[in-house]
Amino acid sequence: MKNLLKLSILVLAAAGLAACAAPQSMAPFSPQKIDAEGYAQKVDNLLVVLDASSSMGNLDNGYRKYDLATGVVQRLNQTLPALDLTAGLRTFGHAASISKAPTMLASGMAPYTKTLLPDGLAKVPKAGGVSPLSTALDAAGQELGGLRGKTALIVISDGADMGMAPVAAAEGLVKAYGDDLCIQSVQVGKDPAGALLMEKIAAASSCGGFQNADAILTSGGMASFVQNVFLGEKLDSDGDGVADAMDQCAGTPAGVMVDGNGCPVDTDGDGVADYLDKCPDTPAGAAVDGNGCPVDTDGDGVADYLDKCPGTPAGMIVDAEGCPKATKSAKVTAAGTWLYEDIRFANGKADLAASSTPVLQEIATAMKANPEVRVEIQGHTDSRGSLAFNERLSQQRADAVRNYLIDQGIAPERMTARGYGPHRPIADNDTADGRAQNRRVELKPLN
Numbered sequence: 001m002k003n004l005l006k007l008s009i010l011v012l013a014a015a016g017l018a019a020c021a022a023p024q025s026m027a028p029f030s031p032q033k034i035d036a037e038g039y040a041q042k043v044d045n046l047l048v049v050l051d052a053s054s055s056m057g058n059l060d061n062g063y064r065k066y067d068l069a070t071g072v073v074q075r076l077n078q079t080l081p082a083l084d085l086t087a088g089l090r091t092f093g094h095a096a097s098i099s100k101a102p103t104m105l106a107s108g109m110a111p112y113t114k115t116l117l118p119d120g121l122a123k124v125p126k127a128g129g130v131s132p133l134s135t136a137l138d139a140a141g142q143e144l145g146g147l148r149g150k151t152a153l154i155v156i157s158d159g160a161d162m163g164m165a166p167v168a169a170a171e172g173l174v175k176a177y178g179d180d181l182c183i184q185s186v187q188v189g190k191d192p193a194g195a196l197l198m199e200k201i202a203a204a205s206s207c208g209g210f211q212n213a214d215a216i217l218t219s220g221g222m223a224s225f226v227q228n229v230f231l232g233e234k235l236d237s238d239g240d241g242v243a244d245a246m247d248q249c250a251g252t253p254a255g256v257m258v259d260g261n262g263c264p265v266d267t268d269g270d271g272v273a274d275y276l277d278k279c280p281d282t283p284a285g286a287a288v289d290g291n292g293c294p295v296d297t298d299g300d301g302v303a304d305y306l307d308k309c310p311g312t313p314a315g316m317i318v319d320a321e322g323c324p325k326a327t328k329s330a331k332v333t334a335a336g337t338w339l340y341e342d343i344r345f346a347n348g349k350a351d352l353a354a355s356s357t358p359v360l361q362e363i364a365t366a367m368k369a370n371p372e373v374r375v376e377i378q379g380h381t382d383s384r385g386s387l388a389f390n391e392r393l394s395q396q397r398a399d400a401v402r403n404y405l406i407d408q409g410i411a412p413e414r415m416t417a418r419g420y421g422p423h424r425p426i427a428d429n430d431t432a433d434g435r436a437q438n439r440r441v442e443l444k445p446l447n
Contacts, residue, residue, distance in 0.1 A: 023064040026071050029078065032223035036081040038245030040232035043182065044149030046087040046112065048073055049136050051157030051188070053093025056127035060158075060189040066127040068213050069156045069188045076154075077117045079222045083230060085112035088143055089120035092136035095128025102129075103136040109143050131162050137169035144177055151177070152229050155201055156186045156213070159194025166197065170204035182207035184229055186216065238262075268292075298322070309336055317370055324445045327366045329359045333426070337378065337442040343401065348385075350396035352404060360401070363443070364408035374414045374446040377401050382435035383422040395419025401441055416446075 050073060056066040073089070088108020094101065107120030133155070144151055153173070174181055183205040185198040195212075202208035209228070216225040234243035240252045242262030249263035256275045257265045264273030270282045272292030279293035286305040287295040294303030300312045300322050307322030317325040323332055330338035343360065344353040352360070367373055379398035381390040398417035406412050428434035 023059055023067065024062040026063065026067060026217075029071075029075050030219055031075065031078040032219040034079065034081045034223055034226060034231075036083060036231060038234050038243050040235050041083055042150065042230055042232045043152040044085065045109070045144075045147045045151040046085050046230075047109070047140060047143055047151060047153050048076075048087075048089045048117065049133075049140060049153065049155045049157075050089060050091045050106075050121075050124075051093060051131065051133065052091045052095075052098075052124045052127050052129070053131035054095075054128050055131060055158055055160045056093070056188065058158075058189075065158055065188045068217065069186075070121050071217060072156055072186055072188075072213050073117055073121060075217060075219075075222050076226065077114060079219075079226045080112075080230065081226075083112065086110065086147060087112035087116055089117050090136055090140055090143070091120070091124045092132050093127060093129040094124065095126055098124055098126070098128070102132040103139050105139075105143065109146070131157070131160070133157060133162050134165035134169040137166060137173060141173055141176060144173065144181065150180050150182065152182050152184060154184045154186065154229075155198070156188065157194075157198065158189040158191060159187055159197040160189070160191050162194075162197060164197070164200075167200045167204065170201045174205045179206065181205055182229070184209050184211070186211050186213050188213045317373065326443075327359075327362045329362055330443070333442065335444075337444045339426075339440060339442050341440065343441040345397055345400070348393070350393060350400045352400055360404050361408070364405050364410060367405065367410050367414065371414075375416075376444040376446055377405075377415055377417045378442045378444060379417070379419040380424055380426075380438060380440050380442065381422050382438040383425070383429040384435065387421060391419055391421035393419070394421045397441060 050069060052066065056069060058065055060068060086109050088110065089106045090103060091106050092103040106123045107116050110116060140153065170183055183202050185202040185208070187195050187198040199210045202210040211225065216222050234245065236242060237244050238247070238250060238252045239254060240247070240256065240258045240262055242258060242260070244250065247262030249258070249261065252258055252262060252264055253275070259265055264275055266273050268277070268280055268282045269284060270277070270286065270288045270292055272288060272290070274280065277292030279288070279291065282288055282292060282294055283305060286303065289295055294305055296303050298307070298310055298312045299314060300307070300318045302318055302320065302322030304310065309318065309321065309323035312318055312322060312324060319325045324336055326332055326338035329342055330340055333339050340359055343356045345351060346353060377398045379394035381394045395418065398419050402415045402417040405415060422429070422438065425438045427437035429438060
């Protein structure tokens, strides 16, 4: 009777302790948002294999291990961004009241939705039974066989009292599906032998990984887990080193140097990228064509930004500043004409002075060398004498120069002669020096 009484007391005490050790409830979870835009999707399929055996009903640090395991699935589900996945949940173990099967596909395989995994968990509300993980992994091969692309197989268990058969089963799956299968194992609890088993299961695949549930039940830990398992590097479709989400110039040709926005570099800032720019180092502000070369509107060979005589007629020979190029004895006036001070005449006459011969020969030689050049020969006088006389004299002097050049073999149609009399002075007619400057012959290019 004494022994019976002691036994009764021990049973009651144990029951009381068990009541005091009621499992804690898990704290509310706030998922960390993951922006998957611009990232490559690592896997196309997700299969969760969840341990629902009796050992998962035990406590770990005050929490029922099965609650921790289902918490991993729920928090994974809450954290997953919108991805195009085929997903499913397979459980193993089971209390007899739930299923007599050692393993079952609780949900899936089907297009992933936010209700798919929770619906599967609802079918297995508690843990019980033995731990046939190897059987569950063998059965998972049925789901994997109908999938395309890469699959993340997430195994969640305490790893307790299973032997090494699950490792062989995992290796068999990897042998069948190769690099298309990545096994992620998550241990619930701290059992050393269980940790070793779960690590070996993950190591069966080259792309697998091992985690303890505690590390991924936090919002930050779960976000890192999801990022690592489901998302790859940021997409860079054109391979320029700038992710698509940041790339303002998509489709840049291979090998082209780009800036931080993914746009081809334009070193001289002329609006034409370096790889297309045939005239690098164009000065700032210079208008350029599609090849990045300075525009030359009048086609004289001198870019507009350097051209001091825009609108030069086609074919006109110009100097480095884009102005009509005169012979060495000429001075180019502001009007673009060629002034020859050394063309002289007898006083009050249209007879060419002998001293004019060298410069006239110079003009003839230049016109022969440039047969496309046409000119107007302009005669000018000072204001002394009558207007009629000066107008007539200026015309005669212009004709005299034209006739000389014709005699030297210059085609008449390339030259016109016109007298302007005193109407276009370039100096003061009230001084002797000014009048001398006004008595002149100029050639105006007509091309």
